Amino acid sequence: MGLFDKFKKAFTKEEKEEVETYEKGLEKTRNEFVNKISILNSKYKKVSDEYFEELEEIFIMADIGVNTVMEFIDKLKKRVKSENIENSEDLMNIIVDEMFIIYVNNDIIVNKINYNNEGPTVVLMVGVNGVGKTTTIGKLAYKEALSGKKVLLVAGDTFRAGAVEQLKEWGNRIGTDVVYKNDADPASVIYDGIDKATKENYDIVFIDTAGRLQNKVNLMNELDKINKVIGKLLPGAPHETLLVIDATTGQNGISQAKNFKEITNITGIVLTKLDGTAKGGIVLAIKENVGIPVKFIGLGEKKEDLKVFDIEKYIYGLFRGD
DSSP, rough: OHHHHHHHOOOOHHHHHHHHHHHHHHHHHHHIIIHHHHHHHHHHBBBHHHHHHHHHHHHHHTOOOOOHHHHHHHHHHHHHHTOOOGGGGGGGHHHHHHHHHHHHOOOOOSSSOOOOSSOOOOEEOOTTTOOOOOHHHHHHHHHHHTTOOOOOEEOOOOOOOOTTHHHHHHHHHHTTTTOOOOOHHHHHHHHHHHHHHHTTTEEEEHHHHHHHSHHHHHHHHHHHHHHHHHHHHHOOOSSSSEEEGGGTTTTTHHHHHHHHHHHHOOOOOEEOGGGGGGGGTTHHHHHHOOOOEEEEOOSSSSSSGEEOHHHHHHHHHHHTTT
């Protein structure tokens, strides 16, 4: 029994409902990626060098990344040789196995928020403009509020016109308080937010930040200042720094992850709009190239469609029906 079948049997009734969201959200990638592999398997009944060349191209087109694909193909070739695999159809289970191995890579994958046991949990959200950062904060806040936590939103993006109003709208929609100031220094707003959260016993604080990356020095200085303010008021915070990346930007998202990793301590990635791209392989590419786990993925427009990332459900959603 391959990993794919094991995943399928392991899902509980509740998990199977969420797997359906993965299936629907990964439809574009599945149609483009897995269907091409199926066509390739029909074209080549036997595994050959020509087969691997075309398979390599399919993986690259799925935005898994050239270096990752080269290593992946090498591993497949070794397993084909050691396990005496000749039929291309028999290779599918091996592909699923190796995709799982690539992502996990002997790491303990932590895909949930690192909650603070004493006082509020502070989650700092970073990312370039246009990736859906403020919307992601709203969706994460909705998830936490739904679980019974007292949630506070802090409008630390005082740079983008409309960012404060957008966050206030999310606060109204989900019934959470929002700390904001017009024309204020971000660190000042964040100071007020952490102070309020500590004094009024909030469980979790989501902090929005400006999304400019054109001048890395300025952004580095700003985030450094923000981190010092947070840490002074609440030692050990922020407990999470989540980088939001738009999956539809493809390899540009990898560059953003590398740039932000240089600037601040990124603890996890939120991959938005995964349902809007046929290049869902970026999930594997980010983990392989940047070494940061994907903690949440956006699989639709509704606030319920932001999901905790699960590599097993991802792989099952990708290959379902093959």
